[in-house]
Amino acid sequence: MSISRLELQNYLDGMLRVSEISDYCPNGLQVEGTGNIEKIVTGVTASQALVNAAIEANADALIVHHGYFWKGESLAVTGMKKRRLSALLTNDLNLFAYHLPLDVHPEFGNNRQLASILDIQNISAVTGVKPVGVVMQGNFEEPIEGLALQAKLQQLLGRDVLIEGPISKPISTLAWCTGGGQGFIEQAVELGVDAFITGEVSEQTVHTAREMGITFFAAGHHATERYGVKSLGEHIKQQFDVSVEFIDIDNPA
Structure with a gap:
């Protein structure tokens, strides 16, 4: 076809x-x-x-x-x-x-797909950040300690994951932005969530996490953004019955 x-x-x-x-x-x-x-x-x-x-x-x-x-x-x-x-x-x-259109899409977007992989519940877009959907929030069905979530991310994403801020406190609520979303950590703090996940880290991000008491994870720009385009391709394959292949060129960043 x-x-x-x-x-x-x-x-x-x-x-x-x-x-x-x-x-x-x-x-x-x-x-x-x-x-x-x-x-x-x-x-x-x-x-x-x-x-x-x-x-x-x-x-x-x-x-x-x-x-x-x-x-x-x-x-x-x-x-x-x-x-x-x-x-x-x-x-x-x-x-x-x-x-950005792929980051924010409510079904095939990078943020939505990362939430699916992590089994996050009650997902919603943070409306105060534009475009809507670039930052999302939700919760885990059962609280998980920071170090345990770090280990889960590393297993699912196949790469080392940086954790900063409180590393042992239970995490129930969280916000996330795939890719280079470390600049949104202060918005996550304002939401009152326990943790914030993104792909990259900046020098000042570490201080914000430590001083504001939010557990921060940098899980890799590439690693957190593999799943949106992969999901989009699978949808195209079903919708149009054409051959689609996802090829992952590894990137440690």
């Missing part, structure tokens, strides 16, 4: 509400390839390694969370950017990228 590029683009742009969400990059079709799509590869970041893997898999489209053309980057098509774009264009490979 196959789907046209335009049909896939319209479906994803509509479902992910691209026109409603302001972002730091263009969302949707970033590089135009073949008009007929039979095989799709999904992955976190459109690195050269993932582009090469998609070409090796004979894909017609690559769908990622982190694409190209970020605000503030050089407009010159040289070096790394030239090599990536050249590979896509030479092989007529479509590149679709969805950044």
